[in-house]
Amino acid sequence: MKKNIKIIMIILLFTFILSACSINFSLPDINIKESSETSDLLIYFIDVGQADCTLIELPNGEEVLIDTGNTDDADLVIDTINSLNIDKIEYLILTHPHEDHMGSASDIIKEIEIEKIYIPDIESDAKFYEDAKKVIKSQNIPIIKATAGLTIIDIPDLTFKVLAPNSMYYSEMNEYSIVSRLEYKNTSFLFTGDAESVSELEMVNKGYYLKSDLLHVGHHGGRTSSSKKFLDSVNPKYSIISVGKDNIYGHPHEETLKRLKAVGTEIYKINELGTIIATSDGNKISIISDQLSINDSSATNQKVQFIGNKNTRKFHIPNCSSVKTIKEANRVSFTKRENAVNQGYEPCGSCKP
16 A cells, blocks of 8 residues: 555656646655655656656665756756655766757756766767766766676666677667666566667677566667567567657657567557656566556556546546646546546546446
């Protein structure tokens, strides 16, 4: 029960954070860490649109931040970290120097204490990259050039290792992406940045153990990533795609979605669900967002039964006349009545059973 309370609090917190970006009201005073006595692993795939930013609360009390989103995502990421009462990031992994993956790095490093930074061995003359290097140098933060074989964490029940890049020279910047695999007891997670088929096949051909329960899909679901051999080796139960609504690239590409579906994975897209949270007790993974129920892994394939209003905190059946008055940005969909109730919504007068 305590774990469920914590998850509901997290969902509500992220709803407030995302709303605050446009409405500008203060975040609720919720101490999530103090609300649970569990040692669960928590992974937040933060909704930074057509970009990447993943925050991980490890069961040993340490934190990992993988990428930082675009240049204008700094406030959202900093607010998220602060609202979770995180005072330090032990491991900052900047997968590769593209703006949608490390555009906010310099601003975040200025505001949040960082213990170590991992980057690939590749340079860039982009302003966001130069700004990040200056801040890192001014704060004297150790930089580790990450290559395949590097072990970040190796303690009982918890390992975190780098599987790519495996070469010194690539023709595409994306191929330099740091790929890392996290294992907590009997559950495993693979984070791929923008790694494309060249890097993927290197990992397969080198015989790396890639099997993972959850895959953070490479390059926002682009067709040049998630090759068949790679997906066959990973064989994920869950796949998370960080992608923005109506993005100009057409991500995720249909070819990628077909390859993902062919391995039988459940697909969750941030452009549809907002911030997605994966939790693990070491044996079971749960996928949640403000539009998914706790442990309801098939919710994305179910029919929408109720539509909520984020402002009024009321929910309605789809043909309720009040639905027409709800702005698209304030809508939230539910597949079950209890999902809406668990997240603090009440039925409107016309939609009561």
